[in-house]
Amino acid sequence: MDSRKPASIRDVAQMAGVSIATVSRVINNNGRFSEATRQRVLEAIKSCGYVTNMAAKSLRSSQSKTIGMIVPDISNDFYSTLALYAEQELARSGYSVFVCNSANNDERERSYIRTLVSKRVDGIICISGSNALSEEAIPQSIPVVCVDRYPGVDSSIPRVISEDERGGLLATEHLIACGCHHILFITSAVEDLNKQNRERGYQRALAQHGIPASDTYRLLLPGHRPSMDEAEQLVKAFLAEGRPLDGIFAVSDHAAVGALAALQAAAVDVPGTVKLVGFDDSIYTRIATPSITSVQRFPQKLAHEGCAALLRLIVGEQAPVETVVPVELVERASTVGAR
């Protein structure tokens, strides 16, 4: 029977001929009750199609079994992979997750946070995103973790991040080992700490091999949204200048793909003349021809560590302020020729 309004614990109690307290007890398997009672209650629940009203339960117990997830743009391959794993893991622990696409916009982010607070989420997981987190917007009482994002200077919010600097180092050293001397670096004008660290790795590799760093070999994408087209235009312009070039390290696969398009348009052989390395090891690296060498960041591991930390905070335990997830260079045709 599907009456107008959903059955409440009260209806169940009536059907089973017990009090609402008893129903609550068997539902939550909490307190004592006889097996016979349990059976009757369970039957009543089934027969009237009772479903717990979480609004009421949350109000009473002040926990919503709900997590807010803030992510710049779920349509981005790397972010959405992270988001997928995080959602799966949280769901397994009984949490529903609100997804909030902030578009890296501070005001949007604040607005989402307000909503999450009013929805009384049990925790917030911030995935990627370039800005320092607007912590003032979040009450002390609600646990937060950042994944692939730096919450801001001297923030105590736990963060789970990749070995960004090492990634930059590995990428650049690989290019150097492949014989590159004139290595172009592509990043965003709006740099977050992730990217700064990758650049530091790049600089370190150059320094270690006595290759001078030059600002003319540093290309800046306008926004912090990784844009293939912008990267393509920038690299085309660079190529037009005719400077020597034999390697490119891009801080994201998006940029790497754009760079590849520019090289191909200019009939520059990859990896013959110029070698190319990206970052994230996203699906794009395998679709491009030649396939693109990239730095794998293990999004599943990042998501897992992030969820673990958040869940720990929620139950009142401590979580490490910083968890670092290793990276790994995956060599592909854009640097090593044969696939």
Add this chain to the structure above:
Amino acid sequence: MDSRKPASIRDVAQMAGVSIATVSRVINNNGRFSEATRQRVLEAIKSCGYVTNMAAKSLRSSQSKTIGMIVPDISNDFYSTLALYAEQELARSGYSVFVCNSANNDERERSYIRTLVSKRVDGIICISGSNALSEEAIPQSIPVVCVDRYPGVDSSIPRVISEDERGGLLATEHLIACGCHHILFITSAVEDLNKQNRERGYQRALAQHGIPASDTYRLLLPGHRPSMDEAEQLVKAFLAEGRPLDGIFAVSDHAAVGALAALQAAAVDVPGTVKLVGFDDSIYTRIATPSITSVQRFPQKLAHEGCAALLRLIVGEQAPVETVVPVELVERASTVGAR
């Protein structure tokens, strides 16, 4: 000040020296109150950092300003794009959205639905997904719409779908117009109506041009998760058989990319020897070399129509049972040579 527990409407009332009813009135801008009172209440709200407790509000008013979104896998480019636009649009209307990755698994879907029901979502939007919707799991009282998904035979749940058959027709006619006679069709073994319709378009085009359809030119991917690798293996096997081939139509870009990889591995020239068309016009088509001709489905439009229908249902209005969004063939290098 950030005391242990969040301020309630009661605290605000006390600070402002009015009753809680009045506070409620000014918050919801509902009922009458003097401007002076309004000011005092607003001030009190600001000074104690009051945020509405939606759990309480939902309980009382039985609407949660929350939507459940069921999607097979948010890391898939097409789905996540759809999800992004839908979330943005719903957020603009004041709704938060729970994302549920069902992995096309019926049991998982049911479980998510149970949770959504207990969370008292105001509506459910089902994005893509292959199975008929388990409607019994959803109370009549909660509005549902499907986007890029057929809810099931004679279901009254509104659906927003693409012109799938026309897409298949356009794709195949284009191949024929490019001179193809031996056209391979790649789809999933587990066919949903979307794919069946695309195939119907393919069949119709063949028929109209007097080209016989043959089962040996019909490749079936094992799962309904679009898999590049599986497509690649299947096409490799097909090529090994040595049948004549000059065109391929794949029901998804994933499959098209896999097919392209197989062709390239066999050193078959695309589009010289074999021409290739995909479906969805996802980002992959532009990254691949050669870029892949595909059927654009306008995910933003699909999302928009879906949200519009759901929002209408929520306020008690009718929504069209079927909304069809046009498709468009985008010609690229995999069929027309020059980019």
Add this chain to the structure above:
DNA sequence: ATGAAAGCGCTAACAT
């Protein structure tokens, strides 16, 4: 224009 009070569905003392 504003206040008092009932009650949404649930949990957790506190009884018995």
Add this chain to the structure above:
DNA sequence: ATGTTAGCGCTTTCAT
């Protein structure tokens, strides 16, 4: 082992 009841924070009559 089970029932009674207060109260979570809010909206909404019904008074005044």
